[in-house]
């Protein structure tokens with residue numbers, strides 16, 4: 001129990017001794033002010049999906065929803081603002097789930113799933129997934145570890161100790177859609193509380209009492225995670241700034257989650273475009289000052305890492321700025337430069353040919369963005385048709401790499417080319 005939590009408890013005990021139990025109920029909201037998105041995986045797939053089903057007919061999406069509903073009630077009682085991405089047996093698109101979580105300004109994203117194995121019904125263990133690499137996503141890993149520890153300690157599995165925390169890049173080379181699309185805004189995990197393809201696993205997962213136990217485990221993990229405080233960094237640059245001067249140091253104000261500046265020594269790190277730059281921590285001021293690499297061309301993004309004394313890491317939300325050159329480039333309508341840069345990235349995507357996972361998706365997204373930018377900057381330009389066709393090609397390539405449903409975007413781009421650029 002943290003000191004702060006103990007103090008709150010003491011104050012509440014004193015208060016309840018004075019004025020009865022009423023204030024105890026009102027004050028006992030450890031998650032007050034915290035926004036959480038609970039995402040019960042899948043939904044309404046019964047008509048066409050013969051995979052997400054156990055031997056006696058229990059479906060994953062039903063289990064997910066039952067656990068999520070119990071968890072949501074518990075979190076709400078504890079004062080959290082809970083958003084459920086679905087509350088019925090219906091499907092919600094993966095992109096829609098991520099947008100909802102971002103719109104809710106979530107402090108944590110928890111996607112509830114259960115596992116299936118087509119070829120090995122003996123599999124019976126819990127898994128918690130985080131996005132990408134542990135180094136780059138430390139806060140999600142912090143929560144994932146708390147969760148897997150209590151799953152292993154308190155739930156029943158045939159391979160109890162085999163339960164583990166894994167990167168979602170082990171499932172898809174570019175990670176899972178919901179975690180990839182929420183990573184820039186909040187920490188998040190996908191929890192797989194056992195296998196419905198295991199006969200005894202299915203038996204347990206069908207039981208309301210076991211669903212309740214699982215919800216209780218998520219609940220306690222969430223309480224413990226937020227009890228450790230969620231440290232954060234704020235970039236000290238005026239909001240009105242149109243571009244960043246990379247010749248000047250950049251400052252971040254850090255909070256350990258308790259309004260203080262107590263962090264683990266040597267846990268500080270600032271990345272610029274994914275590469276570590278020099279930084280210096282002033283514990284008296286609570287300011288981390290970094291020296292940027294001034295060679296960046298048009299835009300630049302920084303991420304701050306540090307860990308508080310309770311063991312929680314900052315979720316490294318990127319701070320993205322235009323450079324002076326980038327600002328001038330955008331304001332002077334340099335469509336050709338955008339197009340040329342898109343062409344360079346396009347050829348990198350073509351050369352890599354599905355080999356390098358999330359790196360390729362990042363490059364592909366940048367190329368898409370630049371082709372689109374060239375068309376925004378100059379609505380009709382001599383290479384517009386090429387840009388439109390490359391956009392279509394990249395969308396189709398992206399569809400093969402990620403599990404998001406891009407069919408709407410692809411169709412729209414096909415008809416755009418057909419209608420606006422007749423042969």
Ligand SMILES: [Zn+2]
Nearest residue numbers: 041060113114
């Ligand atoms: Zn699932």
